[in-house]
Amino acid sequence: MGKSTRYIFVTGGVASSLGKGIAAAGLGTLLIQRGVSAEIMKLDPYLNVDPGTMSPFQHGEVFVTDDGAETDLDLGHYERFLDKPTSKLNSVTAGQVYENVIRKERRGDYLGSTVQVIPHITDEVKRRILATAREKKPDVLLIEIGGTVGDIESLPFLEAIRQFPYDVGKENCLFLHLTLLPYISASGESKTKPTQHSVKALREIGIQPAGLILRTEHAMDASQRRKIAMFCNVEERAVFESVNVNVIYEVPLMLHRQGLDEWACRKLGIESSEAHIGEWEDLIARINSARQDVRIGVVGKYIELNDAYISIYESLKAAAYHEGARIEIVKIDSEQSPDQLETALAEVDGVLIPGGFGPRGIEGKIFAATWAREHDVPYFGICLGMQVAMIAFARSVCGIADANSTEFNEHTSNPVIDLMTTQKAVLNLGGTMRLGMYPMKIKKGTRAESVYKAADAQERHRHRYEVNNSYRPRLEEMGMVISGTFEETDLVEMIELKDHPWYVGCQFHPEFQSRPLKPHPLFKGFVASAITRRKTTTARSARA
């Protein structure tokens, strides 16, 4: 391909949470499978500068990129589908846009002119889209606009993308709109009116979509398709549907069957090969033929929210798919009593404690980490999950009864997890976290080495606290193995126990680099170990 970048804008209508990010990522995957290089970025209309400080209740997971940007969870979908790392450039929020415009205004860059949404905010949005295209040079840049058409917040973004074709050429831009086709069970039919209204709202601001993707529970029939095409001013051929699927990784295949990728390439004048979707088809076949069951308990405090641990769940599933297993993820609330926790833990084949912040639910997590250690149940502690494993070990194996993290008890006399001295200085200056990619040195002869099959690795981080090095000798003496470190400042990156089927903790977030077609080795190892446990306990209870 080469030459200039083409742009596909994906907007949403009728309702949020229809899976716009997944549809956009699905199309991106198909383009890549056709030999067209694709990148994808998200424009988020909220005023937070990034989702780093937003509550998981409101915003779900914070996805961290290699370069340490704290971004929207849709970037996780992008990486899992497109199998390439995203960066700061892939995520733009209204907060960043306004912040930059106001900074320029203060600096006098606008030479005294009145600073307005149009053109200053819209120009800044366009500048960022172009900067991503310039930097990453994709054949196609997909741009997902967060929110729903009709929201006040999205207006400046929509106005910017309305103008965009005038800057780069109409023939280089394609607008796709995703809406809902609701099914009314009382009358037994799907209704096209909300879609008609949503497209009307988009046209009112000057955007005529070229294609539509309708989220629907029931497949559309020919007459509905005709009706939508006619009322919404799009070719019948360009009315696509996204029917509910069991696994999100079926979405690209479903869109491909309808010819979305072929249509998009034709519209943009892109010559490409047929899409090579074999790997994705194999994945779905593997998922559908899996017979071995495995249950993983995830202990956390946002457990009722699917989105708060989405990359963890997707990584667990990917590992299970790889092992040919059907996974059941059991969400265990860390704020329960020890008795309740024990009952819940006894039902699972492996325990995972994900990342987290703040003291709520901490004692429950420490209990779970201790329980898994004592009962030889595979344990995987990620970030906070590694820290609680360390605290649990210090308390019950090293006899340091009040071991804690200064995050949960500032005045603990045994801060096994603490801020490092260098960090304390930075923190006072308003710096915050260790974010993004750092290299890890892997210790020879450890499980970490056998899993990674390497002497080093690169992993993404998002945390403040560290294992306190002054406790390391005592912990190691009692059997805790420090299997990975960040050499430059001598920080603990990974821990493990020898006499345990799988007791592993990592200070970083492997879930951000795990892919459905390439599950992360630590998730694979953990899930494989949980499957082994499942098989032995089932065999034992069958004999009994």
Ligand code: GLN
């Ligand atoms: N709260 C812990 C810290 O800041 C762990 C962070 C995390 O789990 N992401 O170090």
